Amino acid sequence: MRLNLSFVNAKWDDLKREMEPRIKELKFSFSRIKKSPLSLVGLFLILFFVIIAVLAPELAPPKYPHNPYRIPRYGYSAIPRPPSPEHPFGLTEGQYDIYYGVIWGTRTAFRIGFIVVGSILVIGIVLGSISGYYGGIVDEIIMRVVDTFMSLPTLVLAMALVTALGRSLDNVMKALIIVGWPSYARLIRGDILTVREEGYVEAARAVGCSDLRVILKHVLPNAIYPLLIMASLDIGAMVLTAAALSFLGLGAPVGYADWGQMVSFARNWIVGPPDNPLAYWYTITIPGLFILFFVLGWNLLGDAFRDILDPKLRRR
Amino acid sequence: MNLRNYIIRRILLVIPVLFGVSIIIFVILSLFSPEQRAAAFITDVKQLRNIKSVIKTYHLDAPLYLQYFYWLKEVLHGNLGWSRTASRPVLEALFYFLPNTVELGLFSIVPIVLIGIWLGSASAVHQNRFIDHLSRTIAIIGWSLPTFWFGLLLLMIFYGYFKGLFPPEALSTSTSLYVHSPNFVRFTHINTIDALLNWKGSVLLDALRHLVLPVITLTVVQCALVMRIMRSSMLEALGKGYVTTARAKGADEKTVIKKHVKRNAMIPVITVSGYLFAGLMNGVVITETIFNRKGLGWWWWRAAVQLDIPAILGAVLFNGILFVLTNLVVDLLYAYFDPRVRLG
Numbered sequence: 270m271r272l273n274l275s276f277v278n279a280k281w282d283d284l285k286r287e288m289e290p291r292i293k294e295l296k297f298s299f300s301r302i303k304k305s306p307l308s309l310v311g312l313f314l315i316l317f318f319v320i321i322a323v324l325a326p327e328l329a330p331p332k333y334p335h336n337p338y339r340i341p342r343y344g345y346s347a348i349p350r351p352p353s354p355e356h357p358f359g360l361t362e363g364q365y366d367i368y369y370g371v372i373w374g375t376r377t378a379f380r381i382g383f384i385v386v387g388s389i390l391v392i393g394i395v396l397g398s399i400s401g402y403y404g405g406i407v408d409e410i411i412m413r414v415v416d417t418f419m420s421l422p423t424l425v426l427a428m429a430l431v432t433a434l435g436r437s438l439d440n441v442m443k444a445l446i447i448v449g450w451p452s453y454a455r456l457i458r459g460d461i462l463t464v465r466e467e468g469y470v471e472a473a474r475a476v477g478c479s480d481l482r483v484i485l486k487h488v489l490p491n492a493i494y495p496l497l498i499m500a501s502l503d504i505g506a507m508v509l510t511a512a513a514l515s516f517l518g519l520g521a522p523v524g525y526a527d528w529g530q531m532v533s534f535a536r537n538w539i540v541g542p543p544d545n546p547l548a549y550w551y552t553i554t555i556p557g558l559f560i561l562f563f564v565l566g567w568n569l570l571g572d573a574f575r576d577i578l579d580p581k582l583r584r585r
Numbered sequence: 586m587n588l589r590n591y592i593i594r595r596i597l598l599v600i601p602v603l604f605g606v607s608i609i610i611f612v613i614l615s616l617f618s619p620e621q622r623a624a625a626f627i628t629d630v631k632q633l634r635n636i637k638s639v640i641k642t643y644h645l646d647a648p649l650y651l652q653y654f655y656w657l658k659e660v661l662h663g664n665l666g667w668s669r670t671a672s673r674p675v676l677e678a679l680f681y682f683l684p685n686t687v688e689l690g691l692f693s694i695v696p697i698v699l700i701g702i703w704l705g706s707a708s709a710v711h712q713n714r715f716i717d718h719l720s721r722t723i724a725i726i727g728w729s730l731p732t733f734w735f736g737l738l739l740l741m742i743f744y745g746y747f748k749g750l751f752p753p754e755a756l757s758t759s760t761s762l763y764v765h766s767p768n769f770v771r772f773t774h775i776n777t778i779d780a781l782l783n784w785k786g787s788v789l790l791d792a793l794r795h796l797v798l799p800v801i802t803l804t805v806v807q808c809a810l811v812m813r814i815m816r817s818s819m820l821e822a823l824g825k826g827y828v829t830t831a832r833a834k835g836a837d838e839k840t841v842i843k844k845h846v847k848r849n850a851m852i853p854v855i856t857v858s859g860y861l862f863a864g865l866m867n868g869v870v871i872t873e874t875i876f877n878r879k880g881l882g883w884w885w886w887r888a889a890v891q892l893d894i895p896a897i898l899g900a901v902l903f904n905g906i907l908f909v910l911t912n913l914v915v916d917l918l919y920a921y922f923d924p925r926v927r928l929g
Contacts, residue, residue: 307722417605420908421901424867426609428889429897433616509731513871516733518890532734539741546745553741557734565729572725 305576311569314562322375329372338373338526340365349538349552359551362534365524367551371559373526377438378563381511382504385445390500392446393453398484400454401461412458415451423448423510431519438511438527441520445507456499460492498574505567512560528563531556591920599909606905607660610898611653617894619645624894626666665902666895670887675899678884684774685755685880686869692777692796693803693865700804701811702854706847708812709819720812728809732868736802736875743798751797753877760791799872807864814857818850825849855919859912866904 303309321328331337343356344364352359358367400411418426430444464470465488473487514520515529523530532553541548614622623639626632632639640646644655659665663676671678704724708717743751756764756776763769764776772782777796780789822828823846831841870882877883881903888896 307718307725413601413605416602417609417905420602420606420863420912421609421904422863422866422908424870425885425900425904428870428885429613429901432889432892432894432897433613505729509729512731513733516731517871517874517886529731529733532731532737536737539737540744547741550741553734553737557731557738560731560734561726561729564731565726568725568729 305573307569308573308576311566311573314566315570318375318379318563318566321372322379325372325376329369331373338377340370340373340524340526342366342524347537349535349549351548352551358555361531361552362538363524365531365534367531367555370526370531371528371556374528374531374556374559375563377521377525377527378508378512378560381438381442381445382508382567385442385449385507385511386500386504388446389449389453389503390496392450394457394489394496396450397454397457398461398488401458402465402480402484402488408458411454415455418448418451419455421448424513427510427514428517428519431514436519436522438515438521438525441511441514444514445510449503449507453496453499456495457489457492460495461488464488464491494574498571501567501571501574505564505571508567509560509564528556528560532560588920592917595913595916595920599913602909603905606902606909607657608653609905610901611656613901614656614894614898615649615652621892622894660902665899668884668888668893668896668899670891670893670896671884675895678896679881679899679903682879682881682884684776685878686873686882688755688775688777688792689796689799689803689869689872689878689880690862690865691775693800693807693868694861696800696804697808697861697865698811698854701808702815702851704808705812705815706819706842706850709816709823709850710842712820721816724809724812727805730806732802732806732871733875735805736798736872739798739802740875751794753795755792755795755878755880756788757791757795760788764788795876795878799876799878802872802875803865803868807861807868810857810861810864811854814854815850818853819846822846822850852919855915858915859908862911863904863908866907 326337332341333339342364343360343366346364347362349362350356350360350364356366356368358371361367361370396411400408427441427444427448430447431440434440434443461484470483470487473483478486511520512527512529512532515527516533518533521527521530535549535552535556538549538552540546619640620636622645623636623643626639626643627636644652647655665675667673668675668678671681673681704720708720711717740753755761764771764779769779769783769785769788772779776792777789780786780792828841828845831845832838836844866882869880870885872878873880873882874886881900884896885900887893888900
């Protein structure tokens with residue numbers, strides 16, 4: 270009995286010794302977050318939007334329960350109406366409720382961000398791993414494809430793809446996935462090339478680990494931080510591009526809760542009558558601020574990740 | 586000898602990328618139905634009645650790899666199809682809209698690079714002090730700004746309160762009429778440069794007034810990239826041995842920063858200028874659309890909205906070639922000025 274306990278104790282001590290540096294790291298990371306007000310701002314912004322997205326049915330009860338993303342209209346007049354108790358952010362062109370649109374638009378933004386970045390992460394990791402791990406002709410072909418995609422401006426290529434696929438939000442996401450994966454594949458490939466020759470990877474291979482296991486257990490964990498940083502920054506960037514496409518009239522169908530489209534509703538109402546030039550300020554300012562803060566939140570978070578996670582940068 | 590080999594290798598590297606771009610364009614093209622694609626060849630109402638024969642003549646129902654070669658042959662002969670939105674052939678339309686875009690690009694790239702480099706180096710030199718925090722905050726907000734929204738905000742303020750100070754489009758109507766009259770020689774079709782060459786102050790002033798808001802929009806959004814790269818490469822250069830040496834020898838801080846740090850820190854900024862151009866083209870599409878400035882971006886937007894397939898494909902081709910050429914020039918200049926590259 271006593272022997273057993275001391276064995277457990279010894280195990281526990283081992284575990285403690287093993288975990289100590291990790292716990293120290295974690296504590297250090299938290300102290301860094303607390304010290305950097307900008308990353309706190311980013312964290313709060315994202316939390317704020319998560320709460321809005323989760324509580325959307327409470328905050329803005331849908332008028333059409335089978336299709337909550339359809340913004341309710343209160344009339345058909347083109348002229349926007351200013352904020353009132355029933356419509357706290359006013360009604361935009363075509364009498365669409367701005368408050369309802371921005372609340373449900375938050376869900377649209379998260380959906381676009383997570384689906385697009387999630388997919389490009391998977392595609393990028395798979396193709397990048399194949400390319401870096403096997404090398405040779407496979408590597409050459411994948412990298413030339415990557416070069417080609419990276420030679421085209423995101424928005425122009427996405428525009429071309431959406432026109433070919435047809436105007437819809439799903440096709441915007443498809444286009445952004447096609448446009449977005451190459452930079453991830455290139456990053457992963459580079460990481461794998463540097464890690465491949467390391468002693469521990471060779472050791473793992475010598476013990477008889479399969480290629481998949483080597484990649485998943487030994488290579489990827491060492492390359493995951495830069496990926497996280499890039500993914501966080503890209504959620505912002507992709508939502509921004511999707512909003513731009515919707516603004517240009519290539520994204521969400523008319524009346525769908527989408528921030529970019531809500532800004533495009535405001536295009537004809539930038540300038541009010543001569544005696545009150547800012548009469549319709551609410552139509553443009555409010556949806557735009559939602560986009561700005563959402564993207565800003567992810568960018569600040571990505572920057573915070575960079576400062577916290579990158580061991581080369583953070584102790585300077 | 587070494588330099589020559591490098592140049593030849595670098596030029597040869599252009600071929601796979603251009604081939605890839607042609608494949609991408611062709612894949613996009615083949616996403617459309619043969620009937621939709623036939624529209625690109627129809628110039629006459631009579632042809633509408635027998636679309637089938639149009640499809641046959643242009644091999645739109647042939648196997649894909651054959652279609653690719655037919656299509657590539659046309660493209661290599663400079664035949665990119667007819668653009669409905671521009672009412673001219675795509676190749677001609679590219680050159681027709683190019684000057685306005687080049688003008689906007691030239692006027693934007695100067696403040697983007699200058700302000701980016703200045704902010705980036707100021708924030709690296711004063712790392713973790715007020716100026717650093719301020720310029721990083723500015724950069725990250727600029728980076729997060731939706732270009733289209735920021736442009737509209739500028740319009741809201743300047744059209745509302747300063748009517749006529751910074752008007753939309755590229756020229757006002759009266760100036761535009763004058764510019765297209767025989768009294769005004771169009772050397773380059775770039776308004777500001779032509780105005781200078783014709784020595785017409787009023788035209789110059791008018792063109793500049795129309796440039797202010799689009800240039801501000803592009804600068805605020807795009808200079809964050811330059812600033813970030815400049816800052817991180819400055820920080821790296823500040824830690825190098827030659828900086829310590831220069832300081833140890835008693836050089837004053839200003840000289841150290843200017844002669845030793847800044848110069849070396851500029852190299853990464855130059856190498857990303859290809860991406861800067863790509864980012865600029867993204868911004869140009871939105872800026873020109875908002876300010877109704879009839880350049881390439883405005884045309885592509887109209888083409889995308891009205892399903893003008895040849896124009897859209899022309900846009901992709903143009904951007905691919907632009908990126909490849911800018912990167913080629915950058916790399917060659919880089920190799921010429923920095924001998925270390927050739928050896929590597």
